[in-house]
Amino acid sequence: MYRVIYSNENGEWMEHPDLIMLGRSGNSWVIPDKSEMIPLPSGSSLVTIPGYFPVGLGDGEQAVCLNRDPCRPGKRAGVVAALLPQGFTRTLLPACIAQDKGPGMPLLGYTAVGFKKDKVYAAAVQSDRHHSWHPRYYNTEGLGSRIHSMLRRFPDNRILRQLARCSLQYGCFTAQNIFYQRWEAGIPTTPACNADCLGCISEQHGEVDSPQHRLDFVPGVEEIVELGVNHLTNAPRAIISFGQGCEGESSLNADLLAAAIKAIRVQTPCGTININSHGGNDKQLRKIYQAGLDAIRITIFSLVEEHYNLYHRPRNYKLRQVFNSIKAALDQNIQVSLNLLVLPGFTDQAEEIEALLAFLEKHPVDMIQLRNLNIDPEVINRQVGFKSQGLGITCLIETLKREAPGIKLGSYTHGIR
Numbered sequence: 001m002y003r004v005i006y007s008n009e010n011g012e013w014m015e016h017p018d019l020i021m022l023g024r025s026g027n028s029w030v031i032p033d034k035s036e037m038i039p040l041p042s043g044s045s046l047v048t049i050p051g052y053f054p055v056g057l058g059d060g061e062q063a064v065c066l067n068r069d070p071c072r073p074g075k076r077a078g079v080v081a082a083l084l085p086q087g088f089t090r091t092l093l094p095a096c097i098a099q100d101k102g103p104g105m106p107l108l109g110y111t112a113v114g115f116k117k118d119k120v121y122a123a124a125v126q127s128d129r130h131h132s133w134h135p136r137y138y139n140t141e142g143l144g145s146r147i148h149s150m151l152r153r154f155p156d157n158r159i160l161r162q163l164a165r166c167s168l169q170y171g172c173f174t175a176q177n178i179f180y181q182r183w184e185a186g187i188p189t190t191p192a193c194n195a196d197c198l199g200c201i202s203e204q205h206g207e208v209d210s211p212q213h214r215l216d217f218v219p220g221v222e223e224i225v226e227l228g229v230n231h232l233t234n235a236p237r238a239i240i241s242f243g244q245g246c247e248g249e250s251s252l253n254a255d256l257l258a259a260a261i262k263a264i265r266v267q268t269p270c271g272t273i274n275i276n277s278h279g280g281n282d283k284q285l286r287k288i289y290q291a292g293l294d295a296i297r298i299t300i301f302s303l304v305e306e307h308y309n310l311y312h313r314p315r316n317y318k319l320r321q322v323f324n325s326i327k328a329a330l331d332q333n334i335q336v337s338l339n340l341l342v343l344p345g346f347t348d349q350a351e352e353i354e355a356l357l358a359f360l361e362k363h364p365v366d367m368i369q370l371r372n373l374n375i376d377p378e379v380i381n382r383q384v385g386f387k388s389q390g391l392g393i394t395c396l397i398e399t400l401k402r403e404a405p406g407i408k409l410g411s412y413t414h415g416i417r
């Protein structure tokens with residue numbers, strides 16, 4: 001059994017001597033199975049969830065809310081959770097109860113943790129290599145000088161100034177890669193969107209503050225091309241990606257992106273040009289495909305239309321248009337990844353798994369990226385609902401491996417050149 005880890009008012013974390021760790025799956029407290037726990041991965045952060053009390057299993061197998069520090073009875077106990085690096089998929093949410101009616105959890109991917117044999121364990125499984133996304137390679141001492149140097153090189157490029165802000169203020173890894181000149185780098189281009197997704201990180205649609213400010217301009221073709229060509233010709237395993245967290249739906253600027261992609265490919269055949277999209281703008285996406293796009297990642301919360309609509313809240317498109325976009329991309333031999341937003345207790349419900357498998361039978365995408373959904377589970381509970389008990393994230397993964405063996409499972413976009 002794993003023991004509860006809690007924090008005191010000084011932010012120090014402690015092992016509780018009596019309470020057994022619980023995790024949350026949907027609306028249920030569950031004792032984690034050994035298959036759902038791994039030693040805390042390198043690059044993880046242990047954090048305290050503000051405004052919440054931890055819940056553990058006490059004597060008589062009763063769930064107990066730990067609202068006071070047992071070592072300092074007059075002080076409150078806090079919830080300790082992990083923030084995982086890329087390449088790891090969360091299997092359980094932290095078991096906790098709100099202290100009062102506050103704004104809810106911040107938009108972070110909180111993961112349940114426990115303590116056993118002098119080690120911290122996280123409720124997670126490894127779903128991809130995480131070398132390129134390990135935090136040790138980001139926010140380095142030399143980042144500021146790299147940003148300064150590139151801003152001097154491209155002084156009129158507004159995208160680069162946005163990426164500098166995202167790098168320094170938000171710590172965005174894909175923004176930083178444009179300055180490190182390596183791997184996947186984001187090129188934001190579009191402030192508008194035609195969906196109101198719950199928990200959007202760049203535009204507030206609910207009670208929880210969005211952690212970023214969205215791009216507020218539309219760049220010119222030249223600004224996109226000079227950054228794209230520079231990265232694709234100089235970076236190892238180079239990918240440029242449109243459709244970042246600091247922007248809206250980039251296919252709304254299809255003519256701009258199509259022109260930019262064509263101009264980039266005139267200058268270099270190197271690297272991978274990718275777009276991250278919700279896929280609903282199917283007719284406009286075809287223009288981008290035809291311009292020479294290499295890869296697309298389609299974000300999906302659910303393949304059940306009712307649940308898709310409740311989460312994504314699409315404007316002027318339907319789920320069938322997302323399917324049309326995926327089919328058209330596959331027909332043109334564009335690499336297609338499904339960016340599956342994973343929430344324990346929801347994504348692993350039988351209805352969700354069945355809908356996903358039915359979709360994959362008709363649309364055999366190249367890859368499923370298991371992406372931890374950064375959202376307060378109570379928001380999903382109120383807006384969408386947990387209809388049945390989850391079967392477990394490890395069950396979901398094993399089912400996908402068994403029923404769709406030709407589809408790669410991972411966590412992030414892999415280049416094709």
